[in-house]
Amino acid sequence: MQETTTKKIYDIQSLVYDVTFAKLVKRRISEAIKHMNIAQDDKVLDLGIGTGASLGFYPSQGHVIGIDLSDGMLREARKKIREQNIKNVTLVQANALTLPFPDDYFDHVFISHVISVVSDPVVLVQEAQRVAKPDARIVVLNHFQSSNRFVAMIEKWLCPLCTRLGWRSDLALPELMRKTKMQIDYRYKLDVLDLWETVVMTNNKSALAGV
Ligand SMILES: C[S@@+](CC[C@H](N)C(=O)[O-])C[C@H]1O[C@@H](n2cnc3c(N)ncnc32)[C@H](O)[C@@H]1O
Helix, strand or coil: CCHHHHHHHHHHHCCCHHHCHHHHHHHHHHHHHHCCCCCCCCEEEEECCCCCCCHHHCCCCCEEEEEECCHHHHHHHHHHHHHCCCCCEEEEECCCCCCCCCCCCEEEEEEECCCCCCCCHHHHHHHHHHHEEEEEEEEEEECCCCCCHHHHHHHHHHHHHHHHHCCCCCCCHHHHHHHHCCCEEEEECCCCCCCCEEEEEECCHHHHCCC
């Protein structure tokens, strides 16, 4: 799905996102953010922050920059920042595939339910690697294709339907890791049958340089 289409879909979804999908994923988001171990004055990038479902969970000592394509999603996030008087978050409208930030800038990058939404997940991870400092933590929260062949077949079959809703159901984690040379520190699901998974990685820049 191309970014112009995605933007339109999420402008519409912004009207119902907080009372639908956000309710399903908030607990996972709050847990995942703890795995970044955000310290005093750390800079955190929240890629595709959406309506700001993550906003209540960041500790006040770090500074968060949230970026998103969609005006509608950002409008809802701004509303939360105003209403909750949040001081340590800045929102920027930007494309996660061409980030307007210098190399080695962030201490942590959070990618929550975005990697299977963008047109090119590999470029998304590469951009996160570029703007993150060496050894920064990159935490990805997403649904990935099942390793069970039967379930994976159903996920592929459901993909056209999911695409209409703004995401794909058949993103394979091993292939993404191979293409980006990222290594997983650990990964976990909150419940055994959970559809979503949290993947915690360290930004290994030397692997990228082929050293
Ligand atoms: C499923 S929502 C997830 C929102 C939030 N991270 C969460 O977990 O609730 C996907 C978000 O990614 C944004 N998005 C999709 N493609 C993007 C891109 N290329 N650049 C920036 N944001 C993008 C959408 O506008 C939408 O807000």
